[in-house]
Amino acid sequence: MAKVLLINPVIRIQDKPRHIPYGIAQLAAIASRKGHQIQVFDANGWRPTDSEIIDVLKADNWDVIATGGLVTTYGFIKKVVSLARQACPSSLIVVGGGVITPIPFEIMTFLAEVDVGVVGEGYITFPEILERLDNGTRAWSDVKGIIWRDIGGKLHLNSERPLLNDVDSLPFPAWEFFPLEIYFRNSSILLSEESMLSKRRLEIACSYGCRFMCKYCFHLGLSDELTMRTTSEGNHEVVISKTRNVRHHSAEYVIELVKYARNRFGVDFISFLDENFVSLSRNNVWYDEFSKRWEESGLIPECVKKGTNHDPVKCSGVHWGTTAHAALASYDILKNFKRLGCAYLDYGLESFDDGILKSIGKGSNARINEQAIIHTLKAGIRPVPNQIIGFPGETFESILVNVDAWNRLGIQSYPFFATPYPGTEWYYSYKDKILEQYEGKLEDFLLDLGDATRITAVISENFNAVELLGLRELMVNRDVKRILEYKKIWKKQKSC
16 A cells, blocks of 8 residues: 655744644545555644755655645745655655645646646545555546646646535544644634633534635635636646535534544534535524534533633533624524534624625625624624725725724724635636736745735735735724825825
């Protein structure tokens, strides 16, 4: 069986390692269950030097060295595949995930060391790659969902891989392959009192994909939206369609996974990774079963049952937090969330300006956003109001509307910057404008990408990078006076 080294890239180098990569943990479990010899090198957890990376690469005769992640990890992946090819010249190097899925030809061109790229979901594809190696072959022409390099260096993109329909067939994530004590030391996240006091937090996905079509969001094939189109030259290219197919685990699977996490690893907090957990919870049959099993399993925190303040030393059970779409967050659902131990809801509100919300395809409006915040607070759950500025149609008026809403609701947000990541509709719409800002060099843009707290390519029609940086600081400080003063200067400059 294959000797496989899975490498988790460094994520958010400016922050501590807080999140075990769920996808890599699942792939480790799948490959291990099939008998392969799996080792995980968690660079995000260990934060290694280059010499330490080389030592790991040379530690064994790896048949496969595989890595991947979101496009924000591109810089580290570029470095590690270069080191891997030098240290392990005969190993098959595989890259997957969001870094390659929307732009496979570009990434394979930039990363000449990579032999195979997994495009879209890898649950079936990655084991098939390992099976080919076990059979002594590197013939890839009939493996769906990959891009590969032939002996002559030519790239070939095969047809798309159908999604795994029965997600309950997935094994539980192999968390034990990761340096859990590092992550547990950094369990605390500033989203609620309970999450701040957490000592052993893990993350779980109940569903895969999202039914919404927001223009700023990644589309990486998890909702069945990824297809391959045959070009006039007879090749394939990635196309993102409007199809949406959100898959989810059964309530029984989710509860058993939470119980496993608590019994084996002693977790006190679960973060549900769903793109929109509230959407899943509106399925009454699923949510009724989830609620029943959560309660019967003794997972409701003691402080919630007794209505007392949370004490992490005495509190049994499992607190949790998750994601929400404002248009789906009814008060009745939120009350039930609180009863089960929900501590926070992470909302992608984006803006309180109706024109902006309509332009980005959010499926919400300002009134609904405000109502969601009010209902969440009333239910006793902490709302996390994520917002973005620098939209293509951003104006002084839309910025001021946000400040007014913050004052009215008594909330604070530190907005992200609108960023046209590959895999978003914005990337395709504004590609020429992006490249203009990087002297035509796409790779420079990829190397510059972060988590949208730092500005990169600007797609705003009205403001440049300097203006957006300044306006965000004025917003956060509620400095309406200086925003209006700069508006006068801005208008005068535009009229010249």
